[in-house]
Amino acid sequence: MSSPSTALKKEEYQHGYHFPDQSLFKTRKGLDEDIIRAISGQKNEPEWMLDFRLKSYAAFLQKAMPNWGADLSRINFDEIYYYAKPTEEQKRSWEDVPDDIKETFDRIGIPEAEKKFLAGVGAQYDSEVVYHNLKKELENQGVVFCSPEEAVQNHPDLVKKYFGTVIPYRDNKFAALNSAVWSGGSFVYVPPGIHVDIPLQAYFRINSENFGQFERTLIIADEGSFVHYVEGCTAPVYTTDSLHSAVVEIIALEGARVRYSTIQNWSGDVYNLVTKRAFAYKNATVEWVDGNLGSKRTMKYPSVFLKEEGAHGEILSIAFAGEGQEQDTGGKVFHIADNTSSVITSKSISKNGGISSYRGMIKVHPGKKNIRSRVVCDALLLDEESVSNTYPYMEIASEDVTMEHEASVSRISDDQLFYLQSRGFNEEEAAAMIVNGFLDPLVKELPMEYAVELNRLIELQMEGSVG
Amino acid sequence: MLLEIKNLKASVEGKPILKGLDFSLEKGQTHAIMGPNGSGKSTLANVLMGNPEYTVTDGSILWNGRDLLEMEPHERALAGLFLSYQYPVEIPGLTVGKFLKRAAESRLGGEEKLNVSAYLKEIRESMDFLEMDRKFINRYLNTGFSGGEKKRMEILQMLLFKPRLAILDETDSGLDIDALRVVSRGVNKLRNPLFSSIIITHYQRILDYVKPDRVHVLYDGKIVESGGPELVGELEKKGYEWIKRQNPREVDHEQSVHSA
Amino acid sequence: MNNNYEGFPLWYRELQKKAAEKQKETPWPDARQEAWRRTDLKRLDLEKVYTADPARPDFERNQPMNTMTPAEDDKTMRLAFLHDAVRGDYPGVEELYRDYFEAADNRFTYRLLAEPPRGFYLYLPRNYTASDLLFLEDKLNGERGETFTLNLVVLEEGARADLWERIGTEDSQAGLHNRATLFLLKRDASLSYFRTQNLPGESGLFDFSRALIREGAELKSRQAEGELRFNKSHMTAVMEEPQSRADLRGIYRIGGARFNEIFTEQIHLAPRCTSRSFYRGVLEEEARTVYNGMIRVAPEATGTDAYLKNNNLLMNDGCRADSIPGLKIGTNDVKCSHGSTTGKVDPRQMFYLTSRGFSTKEAREILTRAFLEEVWEDAPALVADELSSRWGWQKEAVYV
Known part of the structure; x- marks a missing residue:
């Protein structure tokens, strides 16, 4: 199979700007213990983190590739660069950021976002966080928002206590890989009772050819706190396959609420294999809003472990699979305690032969009382060649459960299309309106500027898809 | 005394609804309980029937001198208590015929054998009397029934089970005038010195067809007015605002909770 | 060994031989295969049953019920022993065997095909309507307590029947039973199929049934699972030609520490077909059930209307229900959905x-x-x- 990144696609791809590779430090291709030591050394890490990386690497070698989900047979781990450091040090203000990097950001709208409302931006260009700004008042409240590297240096106690506890390094092959070579990402700590009113956000980009991105995010919401973290990903177009394999861990302590929103728009050559998991303690709420538009193959199932009474988990998943794309996404909820509830809502769209799959799991542990769970999956197929799969797993080992699951697959109805056309819209506009309407319940959950960006991306995806 | 309620307090999901209600009913009487939305009318009906969603926090209910609150819902039913629900639940898979037959059998207590053909005849006659399509006997209980059909099904059960006390919880709501006439005909058919009823309603309409012996006004979890049938006319003229003005709520903010 | 199949058609002898080889070389299904991930095979003593070679054919003991070969212009229904139907190459036999072999994906099915043909062959000629409920009973008594049974049901064009198949009797042996009923419903044929199970509770059962449904034909299947130590029951309906219909329903009520697994598959290969699956179960005590349902729609199957529903009622803690209703949809001109609920009364x-x-x-x-x-x-x-x-x-x- 040839790469889906044809010349035509390059032209179409809105975020396909590529500046000469400026990385200052870059490991050679492939992975071994020396490279892991080099990464750790570059970051001046303490011994315990290096040990963690090395045992993760051993687990990575041991673990088998997943035998289900998207086709990953084309990933060649020896052809990937595992680390590159683009600029010498963390920049605190926008002015210090190198111009070409700034221009790239500019084109995907970061400064716009900052002008509007930003609390803090940790934007990732290749592996290191190059731009970082956190409003003074948040700092004064004790909120920590920094790169995980900084956290290792400045908040070792928090890192030691929580890092790798939600997603153990041996959880799966890609989590093990990330644990071995992680670089960049975010570290967030919100002290008890603090409500961070404005979304914290970070953009991630892959900019070096054949370069794996292994960012690591750890969010700790202390008792009764609230935080909304927003992650957006867009990657420039390359002709060979890149690997993005992040790990995101969330800990919501008693009464805390964490919302994590992602709009993923990697270009069509990226393997996007991400492990996201949250622990929700007593009366805590964790919400994942996960939109997947780009990439070649995505496998991502944000999950919530409802570990104590009254915990609530919510997963909203949007997937758009176009030509050559396979979106294998969904969510998992584990009801481990009494009086816990969960909702999974999934909306997927496939067109031009794209494959979107919902894969989900609801598990109720034996004898747990008063469990409520609802899963709704809707898929829209825009043409005859496209594919939609649904694989929901429900494992219920308790009687006091209300579990509901519904799924449907449909196409744009001729009636709807005709109605809108009779009101003066052309077929393409009408179809785009219907698709936007299909996604609207989820888009509404996003911060405004993200909703706008998502709608724009969908309109772009929809161009030329009808007739 | 058939039914004697003293200082009844009850709550739903921790929220107090009945706040010290007193009420009594003699054998053979028909009483109407009226009141605005949220005053506790349905709660009273459900507490009398023993719905586990409602918690009695204080007070007593005597049924022929027996402690009603000690009795399971089915014991209350077999003792002659009947509730016609405002929103009867649907039970797909259970046909009306099977349900009525088994219900009749449990009323015989297993000692006597049900005369199925005689009972079937009685079901058919009662259905005709209530102007119901006989085909309903093979349909699933309340499943896919219209509002009016559900209410008739409740009255049909009342006619067949011949309770000693029937509580009609908003049986008139959502009924057109023909249905109301038929339902009232069913209630009036049972009226005799051994049959009592409590008609719970928001409106006066049904009381034009079923004349009550006494009328009570329930407001904010308590009976605030009692009188003869003339009270209906008075309420009609003055409306519930009159009651509300005379009986300001104990705690102001509760009003918003109830109406929410 | 092939000598024992003397008089059997060449296609059968080849297929039987291939199935015997496949049976040997195919490993036990394991948790890596989705259809077996939740199957509790540990409950069974598989080595005992399957490592032995397939039985040698010995048909002398079975007296043929009907020596007449059904003919295309038959006017009446035929019931025969399967080995006669195979030996005589009765209508539909080769087609059903070949399809079943092609679709086979596990050692149990290969073994079933490698064993000597044992079971019934039921044939309804063109436009024949069976006015009474037809009844077939599988006693499922084998020498070692293990049985391998195939029943073939062939409905010619326009034939109609109601068929009740009862599997096992109270005095069946509590062994490990392997069986399947294969259906061939030709154009505009219509079959209502009821299946009940009466095996002793200590039995294990593998059932991999499969139906081929041709243009305008309809299969209604109603299965009531037994309460067995181990039960894995598959029902696949293949809508091969336009406007065919399948309506698969089943119930299970399982208590004790029993294991029950249902697998339904609605395969849409042609345009404008309709299919339904509707399975409900009640679980008590420490019972465990898995419902795995799949709707597959091929790109050619435009105008598909498919639905799948599974409801589980859990009567107490200690039981467990897994529900996995899946969709694999390869064209947009479809109406496909599924629903699943699990809860208490x-x-x-x-x-x-x-x-x-x-x-x-x-x-x-x-x-x-x-x-x-x-x-x-x-x-x-x-x-x-x-x-x-x-x-x-x-x-x-x-x-x-």
């Missing part, structure tokens, strides 16, 4: 019934029965009575 329904005079125990039983009977509402009285007596329910007349 609805407390509002419970209160309604108790307030009408039923004890809690009675009310639970009434609701359990209602829950299951909704799936089997169109069963003939004979079949419904058998189910009622199994669960100690009163017979219920239909009132008019």
